[in-house]
Amino acid sequence: MTALILRxxxxxxxxxxxxxxxxxxxxxxxFIPNFLPKLAVNYIFGGVELLxxxxxxxxxxxxxxxxxxxxxxLIFLPIHIWDVTKVKPAIGSKKMAIIRIPLQFxxxxxxxxxYINS
Numbered sequence: 001m002t003a004l005i006l007r008x009x010x011x012x013x014x015x016x017x018x019x020x021x022x023x024x025x026x027x028x029x030x031f032i033p034n035f036l037p038k039l040a041v042n043y044i045f046g047g048v049e050l051l052x053x054x055x056x057x058x059x060x061x062x063x064x065x066x067x068x069x070x071x072x073x074l075i076f077l078p079i080h081i082w083d084v085t086k087v088k089p090a091i092g093s094k095k096m097a098i099i100r101i102p103l104q105f106x107x108x109x110x111x112x113x114x115y116i117n118s
Contacts, residue, residue: 002117007056007114007118008056008057010056010069010110011054011056013053015050018050018052018053019046019050020046021049021050025039025043025046028042028045028046033079033082045072056069056114062114063118066115069111069114070108070112073104073111076104080097080101080104
């Protein structure tokens with residue numbers, strides 16, 4: 001039951017986040033390092049988040065979607081650590097940027113729970 005709740009919650013969150021990459025790309029540009037093409041990276045990751053979010057809603061794809069989300073969270077971890085080092089973090093306050101790091105590990109654990117129960 002916990003895994004089903006997590007799958008549904010993560011499915012909604014990742015679908016919403018993926019859609020937001022297309023609706024509000026300017027919000028995400030501060031998370032993307034300057035040496036990368038910001039708009040392209042934003043749209044690519046938005047599409048990937050949306051696909052993985054949708055994948056969580058189906059039994060046949062939920063396990064692969066959980067692995068994909070875990071990998072995304074792992075890829076995003078250095079970006080959140082980098083954000084903490086900035087004078088003005090993209091996430092908001094310095095405190096929020098710091099809180100985001102252990103939260104990332106909690107989200108990674110939740111995707112592991114989804115994976116093992118799918």
